[in-house]
Amino acid sequence: MIRLFIPHDLAAGGELALDPGQSRYLATVMRLAVGDELLAFNGRDGEWRVRITAVTRRAVAVRAEAPVRPQTVGPDLDLIVALVKRGRVETIVEKAAELGARRVRLVTTERTNADRTRVDRLTAIAIEAAEQTGRLDVPEILDPVKLEVLIGGWEPGRQLLFCDEAGDAPPILQGLTPPSRGEGEGEPWAILIGPEGGFSPSERRTLRALPYAIPVSLGPRILRADTAAIAALTLWQATLGDWTPKGAP
Template identity: 55%
Template sequence: MIRLHIPQPLSAGAPLAPTLDQSRYLTQVMRLKAGDALRVFNGKDGEWRVSVAEVLKKGVVLKAEDQVRAQINPPDVHLVIATVKKAALEFAVEKATELGAARIRLMTTARTQPQHLRLDRLDAIAEESAEQTGRLDVPPVDKPQTLAALLDGWDEGRRLMFCDETGGAPVMSALASYAPSPGEGGVPWAILIGPEGGFTPEERERLRSLPFTTAVSLGPRVLRADTAATTALTLWQAAIGDWDRADLP
């Protein structure tokens, strides 16, 4: 079943207007015609079955029929990642979306190399990944902040899993005490992944000194930033995430 993210209110009988690119995908790639069905979500109203009401020269009109899944909130974990090279960053955004990150926050550090960022491209990758993986929301991708500004404005109620290439506690043991009891909500988290050149000693010292930081090791090998992000999110999910939820697709 085709799934699209359409950020418009969803209710029975509501007309929906996909973007021009989405309309072309539906009619020229998937060859849908009036009366054909697909599913849409907007991040607020769950997933809906819709039908193609009308095919126009410059787009299509969809009609919302009925809700097939109620809204499900993603696990409360953010990925905070340095602005690494284009291919690696795009891979990290794609996999973070697949693994359930609620938000993707970009940062720059002392050793971050200048990059030409296209946030619209990263947003599109997150949207496409959400459509393909059954998510009912699309994680926003934030504009880059410096590490210092990020930490200065940090919500101390959100714990920070600092993936330190110089060493730290094994992830599973470090997170074990934070696993929520059945029926209880978990602690909000963020996972911090640095640049290709790693953090400076000063950055590392500040990160380790913060009361909300848990420094962890991702194993004996030095990982690329995109691999580290995927690995860290996977381990977080296995330790305290939502993989055991029965209401997910």
């Protein structure tokens, strides 16, 4: 069944007019008609079964019929990525949504040569990926900031998995598994992925000196930024995140 993120409040009986893009998608692309059902979520009210009540050339209206799943919230995990080429940033945002990151923070570093991106476009990609992956919220995409600004405003208590491609950091699984990290379950975390050219030596020194940073290595081969981001998100979810049901060994 089609799943849509819609910004409106979802409550039984409410009738909602969808925006032009979603209306066109439902009526013209998917050829849905009055009476057809779909699923909707807004990041606050859980997932609802909604039914199409009107289709005009300009807009589709739906009515929320019944709640399907209560709202849940995934782990408090930020993905911090240096601005890389547009296509790779888009892949990273799509995968961050599939892999359950709560936020994507874009940073510029000494070796990034871009300082802006289309956050609205990245948000649209995050929404589409959230719709397809089945999550009940959409990861927030934040405007790019300089690495030193990000560090300067670091939230107390958030741990930082620093993916350090320079090679002498311990294997990532060691940085994520008990006993060193076993107590961290439920705590806020962030994963940091550098630009294709890597962090500069002075950036690496700064990052390694942060008391909340855990430098880790992602194996013996050079990974592109999107591969590194997916790999680190996966290992975090599989060890500390929601890939292991609570109470499982």
